[in-house]
Amino acid sequence: xxxxxxxxxxxxxxxxxxxxxxxxxxxxxxxxxxxxxxxxxxxxxxxxxxxxxxxxxxx
Ligand code: SF4
Numbered sequence: 001x002x003x004x005x006x007x008x009x010x011x012x013x014x015x016x017x018x019x020x021x022x023x024x025x026x027x028x029x030x031x032x033x034x035x036x037x038x039x040x041x042x043x044x045x046x047x048x049x050x051x052x053x054x055x056x057x058x059x
Contacts, residue, residue: 002058003034003043010054016046 003023012030020042025035032054040057047055
């Protein structure tokens with residue numbers, strides 16, 4: 001299982017952090033990163049809504 005954020009494409013909109021605060025956080029460069037590999041359901045929902053498709057969830 002793996003939840004990843006492509007830091008090159010993330011635009012720092014914060015949507016995934018708002019949706020899944022237990023899974024994602026924003027770093028000092030305003031890029032999201034995974035703080036947990038759990039709650040893949042929420043992560044998948046966030047992935048489907050990310051405006052730049054920066055989130056990948058593999059199970
Ligand atoms: Fe970055 Fe996508 Fe999360 Fe927005 S929703 S902060 S673009 S990973």
